[in-house]
Amino acid sequence: MGRRHSSCSTAQLSISPSLLFSFVISLALGKAVAGDYLIGLGSYDTTGPAADVNMMGYANPSQNAAGIHFRLRARTFIVADPENSRTRFVFVNLDACMASDIVTLTVLDRLKGRYGDLYSQSNVAISGTHTHSGPGGYLQYVLYIVTSLGFVRQSFDALVDGIESSIIQAHENLRPGSVLLNKGELLGANINRSPSAYLNNPSEERALYQYDTDKDMTLLKFLDDERGPVGAFSWFATHGTFMNRSNQLISGDNKGAAARLMEDWYSEKLDADGAMFTDRRTFVAAFCQSNVGDTTPNVLGAVCIDTGLPCDFNHSTCNGKNELCIGRGPAFPDDFASTTIIGDRQFKKAADLFNSASEKLVGKIDFRHAYVDFSSLTVILPSTSPQDGNGPAVTTCPAAVGFSFAAGTTDGPGAFNFVQGDNQGNPFWKLIGGLLHPPTQEQKDCHKPKPILIDTGEMYVPYAWAPSVLPLQILRIGDFVILCVPSEFTTMAGRRLRQAVKTVLVEKGNGEFSNSTVVVIAGLTNSYSQYVTTFEEYQVQRYEGASTLYGPHTLSAYIQEFTKLATAMAIGEIVDQGPSPPNLLGKQIALLPGVILDDTPDNVSFGDVITNVPSHASYKAGDVVAASFWSADPRNDLFTEKTFALVEQLDKNGRWSPVYDDNDLSLRFLWSRPESLSPYSQATIRWEIPENSSPGTFRLHHFGAARPLLSPIKYFNGTSSTFVVS
Ligand code: ZN
Numbered sequence: 189m190g191r192r193h194s195s196c197s198t199a200q201l202s203i204s205p206s207l208l209f210s211f212v213i214s215l216a217l218g219k220a221v222a223g224d225y226l227i228g229l230g231s232y233d234t235t236g237p238a239a240d241v242n243m244m245g246y247a248n249p250s251q252n253a254a255g256i257h258f259r260l261r262a263r264t265f266i267v268a269d270p271e272n273s274r275t276r277f278v279f280v281n282l283d284a285c286m287a288s289d290i291v292t293l294t295v296l297d298r299l300k301g302r303y304g305d306l307y308s309q310s311n312v313a314i315s316g317t318h319t320h321s322g323p324g325g326y327l328q329y330v331l332y333i334v335t336s337l338g339f340v341r342q343s344f345d346a347l348v349d350g351i352e353s354s355i356i357q358a359h360e361n362l363r364p365g366s367v368l369l370n371k372g373e374l375l376g377a378n379i380n381r382s383p384s385a386y387l388n389n390p391s392e393e394r395a396l397y398q399y400d401t402d403k404d405m406t407l408l409k410f411l412d413d414e415r416g417p418v419g420a421f422s423w424f425a426t427h428g429t430f431m432n433r434s435n436q437l438i439s440g441d442n443k444g445a446a447a448r449l450m451e452d453w454y455s456e457k458l459d460a461d462g463a464m465f466t467d468r469r470t471f472v473a474a475f476c477q478s479n480v481g482d483t484t485p486n487v488l489g490a491v492c493i494d495t496g497l498p499c500d501f502n503h504s505t506c507n508g509k510n511e512l513c514i515g516r517g518p519a520f521p522d523d524f525a526s527t528t529i530i531g532d533r534q535f536k537k538a539a540d541l542f543n544s545a546s547e548k549l550v551g552k553i554d555f556r557h558a559y560v561d562f563s564s565l566t567v568i569l570p571s572t573s574p575q576d577g578n579g580p581a582v583t584t585c586p587a588a589v590g591f592s593f594a595a596g597t598t599d600g601p602g603a604f605n606f607v608q609g610d611n612q613g614n615p616f617w618k619l620i621g622g623l624l625h626p627p628t629q630e631q632k633d634c635h636k637p638k639p640i641l642i643d644t645g646e647m648y649v650p651y652a653w654a655p656s657v658l659p660l661q662i663l664r665i666g667d668f669v670i671l672c673v674p675s676e677f678t679t680m681a682g683r684r685l686r687q688a689v690k691t692v693l694v695e696k697g698n699g700e701f702s703n704s705t706v707v708v709i710a711g712l713t714n715s716y717s718q719y720v721t722t723f724e725e726y727q728v729q730r731y732e733g734a735s736t737l738y739g740p741h742t743l744s745a746y747i748q749e750f751t752k753l754a755t756a757m758a759i760g761e762i763v764d765q766g767p768s769p770p771n772l773l774g775k776q777i778a779l780l781p782g783v784i785l786d787d788t789p790d791n792v793s794f795g796d797v798i799t800n801v802p803s804h805a806s807y808k809a810g811d812v813v814a815a816s817f818w819s820a821d822p823r824n825d826l827f828t829e830k831t832f833a834l835v836e837q838l839d840k841n842g843r844w845s846p847v848y849d850d851n852d853l854s855l856r857f858l859w860s861r862p863e864s865l866s867p868y869s870q871a872t873i874r875w876e877i878p879e880n881s882s883p884g885t886f887r888l889h890h891f892g893a894a895r896p897l898l899s900p901i902k903y904f905n906g907t908s909s910t911f912v913v914s
Pocket residue numbers: 318427480481676
């Protein structure tokens with residue numbers, strides 16, 4: 189069943205009068221009835237433009253959206269202190285490659301307009317899942333919007349609107365409840381894609397750990413006092429890179445798939461329990477990203493795809509070239525199947541942790557946040573001998589990326605083509621390509637041994653190419669602590685940061701923290717500044733080291749600044765907010781053309797079938813059914829919380845009812861033009877009949893919106909012939 193479509197709309201979030209009464213009474217008394225916290229969850233569609241817009245992640249200029257694998261969402265939880273409900277924080281898990289400063293700042297502005305100073309930069313975290321198959325153009329710094337031809341308003345608006353709606357839902361759902369914590373090991377869902385860099389870490393340090401990636405999944409289970417479970421958020425590190433660099437369907441990759449599978453699982457559980465319609469509510473399952481830097485979901489490892497031989501260990505090359513060294517997922521080369529398999533492994537682990545969770549979080553809700561300028565930060569390194577006091581002072585550098593950045597990784601060889609100069613087909617690159625800044629000797633020395641490819645931190649034309657001011661944030665629910673970093677920490681970098689913070693909390697926390705305190709990293713949160721490796725990994729200059737923007741001491745700078753935040757949290761002090769990051773929204777250049785005209789050939793209309801399902805055909809589970817229709821550009825209307833494609837089933841009253849939509853893993857919506865400037869376009873609905881599909885009579889139904897010349901948007905739809913599934 190298309191659960192979300194047919195049975196899980198937010199309209200069912202009704203609150204009974206008695207519940208409302210007890211809630212109001214509990215607020216009036218200043219405490220919850222039985223719960224330890226107030227909790228609220230929300231979820232909203234953030235899919236965005238499903239055509240023509242470059243995908244964010246691989247920086248491949250030809251990877252433009254052309255349909256939907258499944259929809260993207262913003263999933264939110266809010267947790268508040270029942271004694272003082274203004275003490276609260278918001279955590280948003282976003283199906284996007286990463287967070288963005290301008291998205292975060294705009295959401296904060298919207299929240300301020302709506303709720304005053306209840307929400308601010310300090311207590312709102314927006315964290316990307318790192319799917320590489322979402323629409324791009326929503327970041328503010330130049331380097332991250334080259335291949336999307338600059339800023340893309342529709343991508344940006346879809347994210348801001350969806351995040352805001354998801355937070356509003358969570359805010360309005362806030363009710364007495366409790367939070368359970370659980371943790372377990374998940375094997376077979378990540379491996380290290382830069383083991384040669386990991387091996388450069390000290391052997392004594394490596395000996396402390398069994399694996400070269402973190403295998404722990406940490407899960408929060410949210411329980412409403414009256415209604416029972418309302419959701420789960422989990423953190424686990426693995427890249428969102430199954431859907432490869434040529435994929436054109438919007439997809440949440442493995443984390444999005446895991447979320448969808450878990451939400452379906454819970455919905456089916458409610459069905460099996462015979463939950464009443466009025467008792468139904470949205471169950472939100474979110475799979476959050478962690479210290480993802482050197483992880484890959486391609487667990488079969490990388491090989492030279494022409495020969496099947498291992499790639500060069502240090503350089504991930506085949507005969508000196510990177511293009512043929514490709515990481516393989518469990519169903520390689522079927523990326524869709526790999527996405528589902530690794531999504532399913534994460535979902536199953538999360539369901540186990542959910543079912544067996546018993547440790548109830550108690551204690552303070554708290555948060556600390558500071559903006560820190562990473563371009564020239566003095567960092568006092570720890571002393572090598574404890575008697576000496578402090579170690580030497582070093583400094584970070586203005587951002588720059590190294591040569592290996594252009595090579596990409598075994599998850600997707602790079603395509604920025606800076607060295608070859610990709611200035612033929614990209615007008616945005618033409619506009620800015622001549623502006624490359626030669627680094628000074630001081631800058632070169634600061635970044636050593638990284639050879640500088642692009643001196644992004646010292647380039648400001650037409651506006652800043654890379655961030656220098658970064659948001660750092662710590663969130664706390666009792667004995668559970670989230671470190672929000674605007675970057676992709678490698679495995680060992682993440683371990684060092686978590687350990688440093690935990691040590692401070694335990695030492696200075698006056699008994700509030702202990703060795704059993706759980707600290708997780710939420711990667712790609714609030715902003716984006718590429719990678720963070722350890723000093724030792726940096727020396728090797730793999731892709732992650734070349735993308736560590738602020739030089740060899742970047743990680744030490746993070747540890748120093750997070751130690752300050754943790755100290756302030758432990759002893760109950762406030763922190764200086766630091767310099768504000770720039771808001772470059774008003775300066776953005778957007779070169780992607782909008783939709784000019786949709787049309788159809790003579791004698792056909794929008795929605796007419798081009799290729800039909802064979803009539804009277806009969807199918808079984810596992811078969812693929814498809815039909816194509818005359819269509820129009822999906823950018824005319826994003827159909828947010830709606831669908832471009834439906835599988836409908838004939839019910840016993842002779843009516844068609846929806847069973848699968850855009851948001852289902854079994855259904856794909858594919859869109860194309862016959863040629864690039866043609867006003868004609870086609871949509872194909874492709875349905876792979878799931879094992880659990882009920883037998884019956886079905887049809888495929890396409891919905892769209894066309895832009896005729898000089899007249900308003902025109903909505904249309906069309907249906908295929910009927911077919912039987914036995
Ligand atoms: Zn990444």
